[in-house]
Amino acid sequence: MQQHIEPYENKNNPIVDVGNKTVPLIYFNHIKLNYEESYNYYLENHESVIAVVMGKIDVYVDDISFLNIGKRKDLWSGKPEGIYVGKNSKVRIKCFSKKGSEVYVAGGLIEKKFPPFKINQQQIQKVQYGSDETKTHRKIYHILGKNGEGVSGRLLVSELFTVG
Template sequence: MHIPPHDNRNRAIVDRDDPLVPLVYFNIVRLKPGEHFDYRTPGYETCVVPATGTVKVEVGGEVFADIGNRGVDVWDGEPEGVYVPSGTGTRITARTATECFVAGAKFDEALSPFAVRSGDLDVVQYGSDETKTHRKIKHILGTRYHDRVGRLLVSELFTVGAGGWSGFPSHKHDTDRLPEETRHDECYNFRFRPDYGSGLQMLQRVDNEPGDAYHIMNRSTVLIDKGYHPCCALPGYEMYYFTILGGQSQRSLKQYFQPTHAAQVQTIPGIMDMVAKFR
């Protein structure tokens, strides 16, 4: 499902118990300097990640100051974030003009809040220019925090260079059938540089049968409930997408590569290092 760019007025773009992707939550909060935003998400753990600007996050009696260091866009600096336990009241206060992503996953247990600073990221780069799959992933809530988070995985994905494919070889994660696959709902929010760039999100629900394709633009949101889902950027444009994964029975993601294209795993340098980081 594609949700076109729009002013959400600080209301959830993907709310709790969404009928299509009930395991994830997503909001974009825009604040002017000095403004604040209060929220609570019962039954969902969340992570506050400034796309731009700097904020203070108050949660569970703790204060995390000066979160975020990016300027004009998501390419201008490294991501930072604050993990918010399930159902815990939270206040985001803008130190500078800010746009904040709030990512969530369904999880009942209340854990402890913590900050993720730019030096704490799990970063992996894989693919190649030759295979048109070169990209970098910055895991905000990645393997490093596996024992401190319930079901939520949060990452930022960047194409390296202009144009090319992401999420290939095509894979899915819509069925709990370990050890082959896990059920993880997924949500993307896209950005392009320059911002008038665009791309394509494919969604093929059955191997070798026609699926759907969505024209994605700057600030498009895409929901992935089931099926194989590669995406690409037009030549000459850089693509970024903020990624939220929420697991049904475990945090670690086990993706199932599309049988028709599974052999392509052998052609893409470093792809298994990428797979290992989604845990």
């Protein structure tokens, strides 16, 4: 049986939560924060990536701080930045953009714990493919892909755009 999640205002509650019956191995959340608001999460058995869509955030993973994360004013303004978070970590995301911040958190089940790290714009791999004939161009930004080999599990986190 196929299932489709229609767009909705999730109010920072997970869109795909831990233990989801349809996709039990993943976690996914869309978080919108106003200036100086915070959001906390903890995933016992999932590694995750916080991908900044817009605005600037500070991220605290256990006792490690990642400050001033996010370079884009919106989704269409260049490559994203992010933070990799190992399983069994307490996370706090704090917005310090006057216009607010928007992030996605994508996670996958994992056995081993890896330490957190920042993913800079320079580390984002851009892939483009498609056909001029069928006008099916795609642009993909791999936020966590090859840049995560050896320092994360098998989680692949990307942004995909249809171009033209």
